[in-house]
Amino acid sequence: DYSVDIPAAATSATPEERTRELVRFEMALSARVLRYAHDAQSGRVDPNRMTGYYDFPAKPFDLEGALKTLAHTQEVRTYLESRHPQNPEYQALRVELEALEASEENEIVLDPKLLLKPGESSPELPKLLTLIARNLDDEMGGNYGEVLARLGKSEVYDPELVPVIKAVQQREGMKGDGVIGPRTVALLAGASKADRIEKVKVALEELRWLPSDLGSPRVFINQPAFTASYIDDGEEKLKTRAVIGRVTNQTAFFYDQIKQVDFHPYWGVPQSIIVNEMLPRLRSDPGYLDRAGYEVTDSRGRQIPSSEVDWGAYGSKIPFSVRQQPSEANALGELKILFPNKHAIYMHDTPQKSFFARDMRALSHG
Incomplete structure (x- = not known):
């Protein structure tokens, strides 16, 4: 994406044509280098244009200043490297990307629809256990290394293996029910080398949207x-x-x-929740907010009982504020x-x- 064709060393062009060719090359090279420096700092895409759920401020990039720096330094590579985020998370992902690109294709492929409960059997189980054994940390190895070594080739989901699966699921943020299903398989196995590389590249891009210093x-x-x-x-x-x-x-x-x-804390109920979730009930039960520990105030800040409001008179706009008092039942x-x-x-x-x-x-x- 940032490559530039280098003019041929030997040419039959006139001096004027050669000069124009070199000028075009210089302009193209400068544009590509500036684009690379910008993308390394701020990302290749503007996340805010992809969806309204992204809200990241633009990172200012001084094109003129960058061009002057590049024109007066012999350490172009060092300068371009400095444009990348310098936080440990970004650097760790770059190391992981290099390792993935140098690795062999994932030779263990599991059935993505695998569903296995304790006591059941499947030829897929030894593959799954091999993947778990490869990624044991010191704590997991100390707790479950012996079981995996002894039962790692078993096709029967032995009860001794259930704590292993639960621990792995919990480590990955799952509930840890011991049932081997599609999500467990996807977390432990499944993706091809190309898919894993693409995920790391996406994660690197997302980190460029954030401040370099987190x-x-x-x-x-x-x-x-x-x-x-x-x-x-x-x-x-x-x-x-x-x-x-x-x-x-x-x-x-x-x-x-x-x-x-x-x-x-108090909970100030958003108008959207008042209108969409509370109002239908209030029309038939005006006093339910009083009983549930909510306070209702009018536009002047005066507190009034919920039961005294004619909620049936209102639709999409409610001229009252509602907040829930601190309690064990408070939504916050x-x-x-x-x-x-x-x-x-x-x-x-x-x-x-x-x-x-x-x-x-x-x-x-x-």
Whole structure:
């Protein structure tokens, strides 16, 4: 994508034609180098144009300054390398990409529709166990290495192997039910070398959309994995399951600075929830907000009983504010973490603890 054809050394062109050819080459080379420097710093595509759920500020790139630097340095490669993000996450992915490109094709291919429960048998099981054994860390090896060595060629899903599968599933962010299904197979095996390389390239591109310095300490929400991590000084200090917005209320992708932490918070109910979820019930049961611990205030800030409002008179616009008082039943739980943003998104606890036991956790309002 950044290549430029080099003019031939030998030519029958006149001096004027040769000069024009070299000028065209110089302009094309400069344009490609500037494009590479820009893409290394900011990404090859503008994420905000792909979907409204991406919200990343543009990274300014000084084209004139870059051109002057390139014209006066002998270390062009060093300069271009410096345009890439310098955070450890990006550098680790580059190392992984090099290793993948140098690796052999994945010779173990599992049936993507495999479904295996304890006590059942399948010729696919030894392949799966081989993949697990290849990727054991020290802790997993100490706990399960002996079992894998002894039963690694078994086609019967022995009860002794169930804790191994559960541990692997939990390590990958799954519930850990011990049932070997398509998602377990996809996490442990499945992709071809080309697919894995493409995933790493996409991850590198996504990191270019973020600041080169990701900050420390920081909280990182991995939406596809439904996890939240607290990272300090390059080390992951805490990782926990997270619930994100459901398909109809997707959580935006963006970054911002945490400004405030509230304990035992009120929940200011968004107008969309009042209209779409509360109003239908309020028309037949006007007092239910009073009983459920909610406060209703009018446009002047006066608190009024929910039972005194004629909810049937309102449609898409409600001239009242509703908030839920702090309690064990409060939708925000015991904690709210604020990082003011235009999406009105924040992190919070929840009384719905059962959500965290699920593998697919796109269950919230966003």
